[in-house]
Amino acid sequence: MSFLRLGVNIDHVATIRNARGGLHPDPVRAAHLAAAAGADGITAHLREDRRHIADRDIERLANEINLPLNFEMAATEEMLAIALRHRPHAACIVPERREERTTEGGLDVAGAKERLRPLVARLTEAGIRVSMFIEADLRQLDACHDIGAPVVELHTGAYCEHGGEDRDRELARIIAAASHAQAIGLECHAGHGLSFDTVKPIAAIASVAELNIGHFLVGEAIFVGFEASIRHMRQLMDEARRGGGG
Ligand SMILES: CC(=O)[C@@H](O)[C@H](O)COP(=O)(O)O
Numbered sequence: 001m002s003f004l005r006l007g008v009n010i011d012h013v014a015t016i017r018n019a020r021g022g023l024h025p026d027p028v029r030a031a032h033l034a035a036a037a038g039a040d041g042i043t044a045h046l047r048e049d050r051r052h053i054a055d056r057d058i059e060r061l062a063n064e065i066n067l068p069l070n071f072e073m074a075a076t077e078e079m080l081a082i083a084l085r086h087r088p089h090a091a092c093i094v095p096e097r098r099e100e101r102t103t104e105g106g107l108d109v110a111g112a113k114e115r116l117r118p119l120v121a122r123l124t125e126a127g128i129r130v131s132m133f134i135e136a137d138l139r140q141l142d143a144c145h146d147i148g149a150p151v152v153e154l155h156t157g158a159y160c161e162h163g164g165e166d167r168d169r170e171l172a173r174i175i176a177a178a179s180h181a182q183a184i185g186l187e188c189h190a191g192h193g194l195s196f197d198t199v200k201p202i203a204a205i206a207s208v209a210e211l212n213i214g215h216f217l218v219g220e221a222i223f224v225g226f227e228a229s230i231r232h233m234r235q236l237m238d239e240a241r242r243g244g245g246g
């Protein structure tokens, strides 16, 4: 069974820091703790409104941590310039609306291929591995393949938010999308809203290579500590991979 990487998203360490406008808690310190806890990568989303992660955080993460940095960014010239400046391991292109509380869905790649194609090319030329944050939709997957993106990240928000038959339906969509991604040669990641209660069915999907998880881990850290929160998530992911789905 293939290894499943855990990318820890530290956005909401910065949310707490920004609540008072100071320097504590430091997202880069959180990234070091995540590495010590066994994270395989760090994810950080530099939003246009800088509501949590700041430009200085990205600069320090790029220069100070030894784990691969997955830079989440909107498809804008501003963010492209920042990505080219810091050359993260990966860039995940995500939709953004200033008025949204959090990411509400996947990027409509199929509806913007000619706008996104040059962005993917410029990031790729800089040695940055490009991921597209999309819904579990075969048309979106084919569009990502068409524009040359090597990686997709399937949005798991609807799966996490629903229960019962609706969650089962979302899970089936994600499983089918992950299978299609593998069939057309795309590396498949998944993320958004995952928790201890929801992670195992997603982690059990053999064609998913990476999960990006943040908000829940930061919240759980308030009660058990950041390293323990991450280690628990890692244990659940490993159990799922060994066949302990559920
Ligand atoms: C793309 C995604 O699902 C998250 O990584 C993203 O960072 C969510 O935005 P907030 O972190 O601002 O909630």
Ligand SMILES: NCC(=O)COP(=O)(O)O
Binding pocket: 009, 043, 153, 190, 191, 192, 193, 194, 212, 213, 214, 215, 216
């Ligand atoms: N792309 C998903 C991610 O990085 C983390 O999302 P969340 O766990 O903070 O909802």
